[in-house]
Amino acid sequence: MSETVIRPFAWSDVPAITAIYRHYVEETVITFETETPSEATMADRFGKLVDLGHPLLVAERGGMAIGYAYASFYRPRAAYRFTCEDSIYLSKDAVGQGLGGLLLGRLLEASAAAGFKQMLAVITAERANSIRLHEKLGFQPVGRYESVGFKFDRWLDIVHLQKAL
Numbered sequence: 001m002s003e004t005v006i007r008p009f010a011w012s013d014v015p016a017i018t019a020i021y022r023h024y025v026e027e028t029v030i031t032f033e034t035e036t037p038s039e040a041t042m043a044d045r046f047g048k049l050v051d052l053g054h055p056l057l058v059a060e061r062g063g064m065a066i067g068y069a070y071a072s073f074y075r076p077r078a079a080y081r082f083t084c085e086d087s088i089y090l091s092k093d094a095v096g097q098g099l100g101g102l103l104l105g106r107l108l109e110a111s112a113a114a115g116f117k118q119m120l121a122v123i124t125a126e127r128a129n130s131i132r133l134h135e136k137l138g139f140q141p142v143g144r145y146e147s148v149g150f151k152f153d154r155w156l157d158i159v160h161l162q163k164a165l
Contacts, residue, residue, distance in 0.1 A: 002062040004099060006106050009046060009056040009068070016065035017058075018042045020089050029124050029156050030089075032149040046070075054084070055110035059099055066094040069103040071111040074120050082117040088130075100133050108137065112165040119165055124149070125157035139163040 059067035067090035139161035147155035
C-alpha cells in the first residue's frame with residue numbers, strides 16, 4: 001500500500017472532495033446536509049477557506065485524494081474569531097485505517113498556527129467512533145443537544161466537544 005501524504009488543498013482536489021462528501025450526504029447522518037452540493041458549490045466553499053487562510057488539508061495515497069479535513073470559524077460573529085470547528089471526511093474505502101486521527105492531529109497543529117485558540121467538534125451523537133477519536137486527541141465533552149437534526153425520517157442528537165489549542 002502506498003504511503004499516505006497529508007498536504008494542503010489544491011484546486012484539482014475539488015472533484016474528489018465532492019465525491020467523498022456525496023457519500024456522507026446521501027448515505028449517512030454524519031452531515032445534516034440533505035442535498036449533495038455540486039463541484040462548483042464545493043469549490044466556492046473551499047475558496048472561502050483559502051481566502052481566510054484557514055486550514056484545509058487533503059490526505060492523498062497513490063496520487064488520489066482519500067480524505068480531507070478543515071477548520072473554520074465556529075460562528076460568524078467577530079467574538080468567535082479565535083474559535084474554530086473541525087470537519088473530517090474520508091473516502092468510504094479509507095475508513096478504519098487511522099487516517100482520521102492523522103488528519104485531526106495535523107489539523108490541530110495547523111489551526112493553532114492559524115491563530116485559533118479553541119476547537120469545537122460538533123458530532124452526531126450516534127457516531128461513537130468520531131467521538132472516541134476526538135477524545136483520544138484531548139477533546140472534552142461539553143454538551144449535547146437532543147433532536148436538533150431530522151434526516152432519513154428520524155430525529156438526531158448532536159454532541160459538542162472542545163479542545164484548547
